[in-house]
Amino acid sequence: xxxxxxxxxxxxxxxxxxxxxxxxxxxxxxxxxxxxxxxxxxxxxxxxxxxxxxxxxxxxxxxxxxxxxxxxxxxxxxxxxxxxxxxxxxxxxxxxxxxxxxxxxxxxxxxxxxxxxxxxxxxxx
Amino acid sequence: xxxxxxxxxxxxxxxxxxxxxxxxxxxxxxxxxxxxxxxxxxxxxxxxxxxxxxxxxxxxxxxxxxxxxxxxxxxxxxxxxxxxxxxxxxxxxxxxxxxxxxxxxxxxxxxxxxxxxxxxxxxxx
Numbered sequence: 001x002x003x004x005x006x007x008x009x010x011x012x013x014x015x016x017x018x019x020x021x022x023x024x025x026x027x028x029x030x031x032x033x034x035x036x037x038x039x040x041x042x043x044x045x046x047x048x049x050x051x052x053x054x055x056x057x058x059x060x061x062x063x064x065x066x067x068x069x070x071x072x073x074x075x076x077x078x079x080x081x082x083x084x085x086x087x088x089x090x091x092x093x094x095x096x097x098x099x100x101x102x103x104x105x106x107x108x109x110x111x112x113x114x115x116x117x118x119x120x121x122x123x124x125x
Numbered sequence: 126x127x128x129x130x131x132x133x134x135x136x137x138x139x140x141x142x143x144x145x146x147x148x149x150x151x152x153x154x155x156x157x158x159x160x161x162x163x164x165x166x167x168x169x170x171x172x173x174x175x176x177x178x179x180x181x182x183x184x185x186x187x188x189x190x191x192x193x194x195x196x197x198x199x200x201x202x203x204x205x206x207x208x209x210x211x212x213x214x215x216x217x218x219x220x221x222x223x224x225x226x227x228x229x230x231x232x233x234x235x236x237x238x239x240x241x242x243x244x245x246x247x248x249x250x
Binding site: 005006007008009010011013015018020023024025027028030031033043044045046047090091094097098100101103104105106107108111 | 130131132133134135136138140143145148149150152153155156158168169170171172215216219222223225226228229230231232233236
């Protein structure tokens with residue numbers, strides 16, 4: 001389906017990424033390229049242990065996220081981070097998300113401008 | 126939860142609005158303030174009859190969308206359009222969506238700038 005035929009279909013909004021909690025996790029991870037611990041991720045996204053575990057599992061199975069062994073000072077630490085393909089897919093998703101914001105903003109501005117013209121016209125009549 | 130405590134929680138991403146098909150429908154409707162027929166909406170969003178009906182029902186129950194009687198030339202026509210409160214809630218949702226796009230874009234730019242500095246440093250050494 002082309003954008004012309006169905007301009008509001010937004011097929012690039014990958015459902016694995018679009019779900020709210022997973023969108024939170026992925027935005028946290030793209031902002032922390034070295035990775036985040038489970039505890040940090042939980043706090044940044046305001047998720048419960050159970051919810052974060054469940055969504056991380058979906059993201060791991062989709063190969064968007066990987067769990068790696070890192071170090072915090074002398075202490076070994078388990079970190080969640082984006083895979084390379086996860087980063088690529090997230091950026092593709094963002095392109096469509098930006099389109100949604102742009103389409104909606106254009107609609108709002110067009111309407112505001114029309115209302116403004118309407119007010120000017122009635123003030124002049 | 127404040128944005129400072131959980132900066133990636135994005136609590137403003139109302140689940141009724143955020144679901145992909147409903148986001149399509151709402152963006153179509155905000156772009157067509159006079160309303161859209163079921164057939165036009167279906168085509169603009171590339172949805173099946175069943176899917177569109179199901180999602181419109183959710184949006185109507187949440188009082189985001191209303192079904193009104195309009196006219197297409199001489200012919201009576203049923204139109205879907207945003208309610209006033211639906212428009213308001215959709216605009217609030219958009220504020221958070223813009224924040225997601227901005228956070229992700231900042232992360233991507235920061236990383237690109239760091240990579241660029243890295244390449245310059247290795248070219249100079």
